[in-house]
Amino acid sequence: MSPTVKLLQGNEACVEGALAAGLKFFAGYPITPSTEIAEHLAERLPRVGGRFIQMEDEIASMAAVVGASLTGAKAMTATSGPGFSLKQENLGFATFTEVPCVVVNVMRGGPSTGLPTSPAQSDVMQARWGTHGDHPIIAIYPSSVPETYELTIKAFNFAEKYRTPVILLMDEVIGHMRERIELPDEPPIPIIDRAKPTVPKSEYLPFDESQGDVPPLANFGEGYRFHITGLTHDQRGFPTSAPDKTAVLLDRLHNKIYNSLDDILLWETIDMEDAEIGIFAYGATARSATRAVRLAREQGVKAGLIRPITIWPFPDQLIAQYAKQLKALVVAEMNLGQLVNEVERAAQGQVPIKRVLQANGELILPETILQAALEVK
Numbered sequence: 203m204s205p206t207v208k209l210l211q212g213n214e215a216c217v218e219g220a221l222a223a224g225l226k227f228f229a230g231y232p233i234t235p236s237t238e239i240a241e242h243l244a245e246r247l248p249r250v251g252g253r254f255i256q257m258e259d260e261i262a263s264m265a266a267v268v269g270a271s272l273t274g275a276k277a278m279t280a281t282s283g284p285g286f287s288l289k290q291e292n293l294g295f296a297t298f299t300e301v302p303c304v305v306v307n308v309m310r311g312g313p314s315t316g317l318p319t320s321p322a323q324s325d326v327m328q329a330r331w332g333t334h335g336d337h338p339i340i341a342i343y344p345s346s347v348p349e350t351y352e353l354t355i356k357a358f359n360f361a362e363k364y365r366t367p368v369i370l371l372m373d374e375v376i377g378h379m380r381e382r383i384e385l386p387d388e389p390p391i392p393i394i395d396r397a398k399p400t401v402p403k404s405e406y407l408p409f410d411e412s413q414g415d416v417p418p419l420a421n422f423g424e425g426y427r428f429h430i431t432g433l434t435h436d437q438r439g440f441p442t443s444a445p446d447k448t449a450v451l452l453d454r455l456h457n458k459i460y461n462s463l464d465d466i467l468l469w470e471t472i473d474m475e476d477a478e479i480g481i482f483a484y485g486a487t488a489r490s491a492t493r494a495v496r497l498a499r500e501q502g503v504k505a506g507l508i509r510p511i512t513i514w515p516f517p518d519q520l521i522a523q524y525a526k527q528l529k530a531l532v533v534a535e536m537n538l539g540q541l542v543n544e545v546e547r548a549a550q551g552q553v554p555i556k557r558v559l560q561a562n563g564e565l566i567l568p569e570t571i572l573q574a575a576l577e578v579k
Contacts, residue, residue: 205384212350212376213238215383216280216306217246219354222389226252226275229266231259231285234318235374236308239280260285264292264305271296271303272430274421276358280306283316283325286332293367294333295432297455300409300419302361302396304354306370308377311563320563321374323485323536329369330514336452338459340466341369341514345488347381352390353511359394360466364458365416371513373536375486375565399426407437411450415458459515468511469520473499477506479575480524480531480553482545484510486565487534493568494575503579513541521548530578534558534571554578 210218216239220228228247230240240256247254253270257263263279270277281289286307296303311317312324325332329341340360344350354370361368399406399418408428410417420426429439434451436442459466473495474480483491488509498505508524510517525531531553533542538561546555558574560566 205386207382207384209380210347210383211238211378211380212344212347212372213308213378214242215347215351216354216370216372217242218385219351220278220304220358221246221250222351223355223358223393224276224395225278225358227267227270227277228252228279229255229257229263229270229277230279230281231257231263233260233282233285235310235377236280236282236306238377239306239308260288261292264289264296267303268292268296268299268301271301272422274424276302276362278304278306280308282308282310282318283312284314286325286328290332294335294337296367297333297337297339298335298432299430300365300417300455301367302365302419303367304357304361304370305367306372308372308374310374311561317563319374321486321536321565322561322563323373323487323540324561326371326513326535326537327540329371337455339369339514340364340366340459340512341371342468342511343371343484343513344376344511345485345509346376347379348383350376351383351385355389355391355393356468359391362396363394363416364462365396365419366459369514371485373485403427408439409435409451410437411454415454415461463515466512466515467517467520469517470507470509470511472507472509474506474508474524476504477527478504478529479579480506480508480528481534481571481575482508482510482521482531483534483571484513484541487536490566490568491534491571494571497568497572498575501576503575505575516541516544516548518548521545522550522552525549525552528553530554530556532556532558532571532574532578534566534574536566537561
C-alpha cells in the first residue's frame with residue numbers, strides 16, 4: 203500500500219513516530235508548546251491498547267514513566283522548559299537505574315516561565331547537565347516535521363538498545379510548524395526492543411556487567427525478583443559504597459554510550475566538500491542556516507552547513523575534522539551561548555569562530571546568518 207500523506211505539526215509527527223515505535227504508556231502534564239503531544243496521545247494511545255494518564259505534575263509524570271517502563275511498556279513523557287526542570291531528579295534516577303524511556307522537550311524561551319509560545323534553544327545544556335553526578339545521556343534534535351517522525355522512532359530504539367533515557371529536543375518552531383509528511387504502513391526503520399534475560403529467574407542479576415555494557419532487563423511482574431534503587435548499587439541492585447563496585451558501575455554507564463558513538467552520532471552536512479566558511483546550526487535555526495548557505499553561494503562565498511542531529515554525545519570529531527578545513531566557523535543558535543562553547547572546545551583553536559546568538563523569542567533570520575558569514579569570509 204502507498205503511504206498516507208498528511209499535513210502535520212512536529213508535535214503530531216512525534217505522536218505518530220512514538221506509536222510506530224510501539225509506545226504503550228504516556229504520562230504527562232499540559233505545558234506549552236508541547237501540549238499537542240499529550241492531547242493527541244490521550245485520543246490515540248487507548249486505541250492501540252496503551253495507557254494515557256495526566257499526572258498532577260511533571261515530577262510525578264517522570265516517576266510514572268519509569269514505573270511503566272519497568273513493567274515492560276515502552277514509555278514516554280513530553281514537556282517544555284519549566285517541566286523539564288522538574289523532571290530532572292527522576293530523569294537522573296532513570297539514568298542510574300538504566301530504565302529505557304523517552305523524554306520530549308519542546309523548548310521555549312526562559313528562564314522561569316519565560317516565553318511560553320515563542321521558540322528558543324534554551325535547554326540544550328540542561329539536557330546534558332540537568333541532573334547531578336557522572337552519567338552520559340543521549341539527546342537528538344530534528345529540524346523538520348518528517349525528521350521528527352523518524353527521530354522519535356530512533357529515540358525509542360536508542361532507549362531500548364542502550365537501556366537508557368533518551369531526550370528528544372525540539373524548539374517551538376519545529377513543534378508547531380506544519381509540513382507534508384508520508385506515513386508508511388510499516389515503520390521506515392526496524393524497531394528495536396530491549397534484550398530480555400535468558401538465565402533462570404533465580405540467577406537473574408539486573409546490573410550484571412558480565413552480560414556486557416547493557417545487561418538484559420527483566421519485566422516486573424514476570425517472576426524476576428530484583429531491586430531498583432537510586433543509590434549506587436551492585437549487580438543485584440542493592441546499595442553499596444564499595445569503591446571497586448562503584449567504579450565498575452559508573453564506567454559501564456559511560457562505556458555503553460561512548461563505545462557506541464558510530465551508532466549513536468547522527469549529523470547532516472550541506473556543501474561542506476569545498477566549504478571555506480562553515481555554519482553550525484541545529485533545529486529550526488538550521489533551516490535558516492541552510493538558506494544562508496544558498497545565499498552565500500550565490501554571492502560566490504563557499505559556505506556549508508554542519509547540522510548535528512545527535513546533540514549529546516557531542517560530535518567532537520566531526521567539528522575537529524572540519525576545523526582543519528575551514529577559514530572560519532559561524533555558530534548560530536537561539537540562546538546566548540550554549541553549544542557554541544562545545545564547538546570552541548572541539549575545534550581546539552584551529553579555526554576562528556563567529557557567534558550568532560539570539561534569545562528574543564524569534565527565529566534567527568537567514569540574512570542575519572548570511573551577514574555573519576560575509577563578515578568572516
